[in-house]
Amino acid sequence: MGKYLCGIDIGTTGAKTMVFDLQGRVLSSAYREYGCTYPRPNWVEQDIEMVRDKTFETCAEAVRNAGILPDEIASISLSTQRTVSIFLDRNERVLKTISWQDNRTGAEMEEFAARMDPAAYYRRTGLPLNTTWIITKAMWMQKNEPQTWQKVWKIVQLQDFMLRNLGADDYYVDYPDACLFGCFDNVNYRWDAELMGMVGLNPDMLPIPTPCATRVGSVSAAAAEKTGFAPGTPICVGAGDQNSASIGAGIVQKGIVSVSLGTGGMAIAYLDHPYRDPMSSACVTCHAMPNAYQFEGYQTGAASVFRWYRDEIATQEKELAAREGRNVYDLLNERIEQVPVGAKGLVMLPYFASATSPRWNPDARGTLIGLTFAHDRACIARACMEGIVLEQKDILTNMMDNGIGIDSIRIIGGATKSAVWNQIQADMYRMPCETLNVPDSAVMGAAIMAGVAVGIFSGIPEAARSMIGVSGVYEPIAKNAAIYDEMYEIYCAAYEGFQQKHVFEKIAKLQAKY
Numbered sequence: 001m002g003k004y005l006c007g008i009d010i011g012t013t014g015a016k017t018m019v020f021d022l023q024g025r026v027l028s029s030a031y032r033e034y035g036c037t038y039p040r041p042n043w044v045e046q047d048i049e050m051v052r053d054k055t056f057e058t059c060a061e062a063v064r065n066a067g068i069l070p071d072e073i074a075s076i077s078l079s080t081q082r083t084v085s086i087f088l089d090r091n092e093r094v095l096k097t098i099s100w101q102d103n104r105t106g107a108e109m110e111e112f113a114a115r116m117d118p119a120a121y122y123r124r125t126g127l128p129l130n131t132t133w134i135i136t137k138a139m140w141m142q143k144n145e146p147q148t149w150q151k152v153w154k155i156v157q158l159q160d161f162m163l164r165n166l167g168a169d170d171y172y173v174d175y176p177d178a179c180l181f182g183c184f185d186n187v188n189y190r191w192d193a194e195l196m197g198m199v200g201l202n203p204d205m206l207p208i209p210t211p212c213a214t215r216v217g218s219v220s221a222a223a224a225e226k227t228g229f230a231p232g233t234p235i236c237v238g239a240g241d242q243n244s245a246s247i248g249a250g251i252v253q254k255g256i257v258s259v260s261l262g263t264g265g266m267a268i269a270y271l272d273h274p275y276r277d278p279m280s281s282a283c284v285t286c287h288a289m290p291n292a293y294q295f296e297g298y299q300t301g302a303a304s305v306f307r308w309y310r311d312e313i314a315t316q317e318k319e320l321a322a323r324e325g326r327n328v329y330d331l332l333n334e335r336i337e338q339v340p341v342g343a344k345g346l347v348m349l350p351y352f353a354s355a356t357s358p359r360w361n362p363d364a365r366g367t368l369i370g371l372t373f374a375h376d377r378a379c380i381a382r383a384c385m386e387g388i389v390l391e392q393k394d395i396l397t398n399m400m401d402n403g404i405g406i407d408s409i410r411i412i413g414g415a416t417k418s419a420v421w422n423q424i425q426a427d428m429y430r431m432p433c434e435t436l437n438v439p440d441s442a443v444m445g446a447a448i449m450a451g452v453a454v455g456i457f458s459g460i461p462e463a464a465r466s467m468i469g470v471s472g473v474y475e476p477i478a479k480n481a482a483i484y485d486e487m488y489e490i491y492c493a494a495y496e497g498f499q500q501k502h503v504f505e506k507i508a509k510l511q512a513k514y
Helices: 048-065 106-115 118-125 134-144 158-166 175-179 193-198 221-227 241-248 303-312 315-324 328-337 377-401 419-429 441-453 460-467 478-500 503-512
Strands: 004-010 014-021 026-033 073-080 085-088 094-098 154-156 172-174 208-210 215-218 234-240 256-261 265-271 283-286 293-299 347-349 367-369 408-412 433-436 470-474
Touching: 004 048, 004 158, 004 241, 004 441, 014 048, 014 441, 026 048, 048 094, 048 158, 048 221, 073 158, 073 241, 073 441, 085 134, 085 158, 094 134, 106 118, 106 134, 154 158, 158 172, 158 215, 158 221, 158 234, 172 175, 172 234, 175 208, 175 234, 175 283, 234 241, 234 441, 241 256, 241 265, 241 293, 241 441, 256 377, 256 419, 256 441, 265 377, 293 377, 303 328, 303 377, 315 328, 328 377, 328 419, 347 377, 347 478, 367 478, 377 419, 377 478, 408 419, 419 433, 419 470, 419 478, 441 460, 478 503
Parallel strands: 004 073, 073 234, 172 208, 256 408, 408 433
Antiparallel strands: 004 014, 014 026, 085 094, 085 154, 215 234, 256 265, 265 293, 283 293, 347 367, 433 470
């Protein structure tokens, strides 16, 4: 058996492949960036075949640069963006792909709520009724694109699609991702026939629910040619990116919480039973470990809000970085460090793709409060960073309100490359925040599951102990934390004021006209 593991993380805006040794050291890494399309406000789609091809490019580069023979890779597993609705015809051709960030299905959500009380739905699935789940996308397709719907043979997620393209003999969905179809019984690990019947689905239309870290095939000759992997290399079920990231952060016991700021954001805590939040405000999905669950606080915008700032506002910084051969994010970090904590009183509600945990409002929109002539682009940049973390503070507050104990926080994702952002998190949460040797914890989690699937490790906890290490700790600064407490009070009051006066609802209706 080979002595190296490969993890592949396929996110919303980029794919990364990494090759590891069994102690978690990185041999090679390759990345490709891509994007989504936005046909209308609140609509987000993606060319998923382009995503596949870009991912395969990262595989080929990582294998080529690892300094090993391809057949020395013992196993491959995946971490993928979750709740991507991929509609396939009988020839397995892609008919349509709707992103997890898409919120077009508000009417379908209301229609479903008329059929089943949302509280009952939450008790059944562990999910607050929301536009994110795939069952609402299926309802939308039936009503709005009936000719396309007639051709639909399978509805799969990205994990299932990529495993099949690598060589799996069928479409397999990991238990955590299966939860996010919105019609999965996560206590008995099976599709819920009644929920599926309510939206015109049947089990044959969906992938096969499968435990994480399960081998489901081998790299095919066709995939080997495109990826550089050796034909016959084991391919294994991984997990959705946030579930995989929790594994890669070592969230395999109570007390440790991970906070991920990638394209989307997530706070995750380990549970040993299928808890249900009395307020139906938090997702409870399957953990990647058997017979375990995770409490999820889910954020749709996160670092993609900061990327929006980079692309739409920071044009001068982008040009300067290009002239100087620098990374634009490094330049932005320098600008932000010069701005006082609290961005001179600017408060952002980062709801660019709606509000999810714990508020669950598809009409919520991004809002910047407090602008004066004293504010410049750097202030807005800092307000974006701080606003993203304010939403995470909201999530963590809700987590603690549910009795989830937090002894330590591990911060993960691309945002950890920014020291200023890491400090903002420690100050905002009033808690030490640990960074990891491999901040790309979703890729690490996939590699861990690859090793478990082929018997290199006895289980995920052993693999986590072998491969994960803490690299540093950011301690909260009391005077900064006091400012952020004040900002959080404003953040909550602003949301509640807009909601009570129906401002979000009116803006959403106005935007729908475009």
